[in-house]
Amino acid sequence: MFFTSTIFAFVFDTSTEAAGGGLSDILHNPYFPVWRWFNLLLFVGVLYFLLRRPISEALRTRRETIRRDLINAQQERDAALAKLDEVEARLSRLNTEVETIREHSQREAVEERERFARATEEEANKMRMQAKREIEGAAKVARADLRRYAAEQSVRLAEEMIRRDIRPEDDARLVNDYVEELGGVKR
Numbered sequence: 620m621f622f623t624s625t626i627f628a629f630v631f632d633t634s635t636e637a638a639g640g641g642l643s644d645i646l647h648n649p650y651f652p653v654w655r656w657f658n659l660l661l662f663v664g665v666l667y668f669l670l671r672r673p674i675s676e677a678l679r680t681r682r683e684t685i686r687r688d689l690i691n692a693q694q695e696r697d698a699a700l701a702k703l704d705e706v707e708a709r710l711s712r713l714n715t716e717v718e719t720i721r722e723h724s725q726r727e728a729v730e731e732r733e734r735f736a737r738a739t740e741e742e743a744n745k746m747r748m749q750a751k752r753e754i755e756g757a758a759k760v761a762r763a764d765l766r767r768y769a770a771e772q773s774v775r776l777a778e779e780m781i782r783r784d785i786r787p788e789d790d791a792r793l794v795n796d797y798v799e800e801l802g803g804v805k806r
Contacts, residue, residue, distance in 0.1 A: 785793075
């Protein structure tokens with residue numbers, strides 16, 4: 620600003636000197652700011668003329684950048700809201716899923732207890748049946764042993780009775796009867 624006022628002062632000072640120096644006094648008079656306003660307007664006009672296109676381009680570029688940023692921000696906001704809705708939906712489903720899993724695990728626990736009780740009952744029945752078979756087998760063996768023992772005792776008692784009751788002449792007669800029986804069979 621000082622530079623432009625100096626130029627104007629020089630131009631007007633040289634031309635006013637011929638006229639008697641009155642204009643130079645007006646330019647430097649602090650009560651007459653018209654030349655200062657003219658100087659400012661001229662400076663602003665030159666700046667406007669020189670900087671109009673670059674500033675306009677910069678402002679347009681900035682406006683487009685801001686518009687793109689706003690559009691991107693809106694899209695990101697919409698995406699974030701959609702993701703938030705999705706997360707909230709999953710959270711609401713999560714509670715029902717947790718409840719479903721809890722009910723399912725309780726049902727499985729009850730079924731497992733019932734299955735365990737059935738398996739235990741089946742195992743007890745198998746053990747009873749096996750014990751019964753073992754007892755029956757042992758009883759058969761005991762009966763067979765008892766029969767054998769009884770037969771042995773019967774034979775022994777009969778032998779003793781026969782030895783005690785049979786005399787030698789009865790023995791000879793029995794042998795003869797046996798031999799005759801054998802002789803008759805061969806004929």
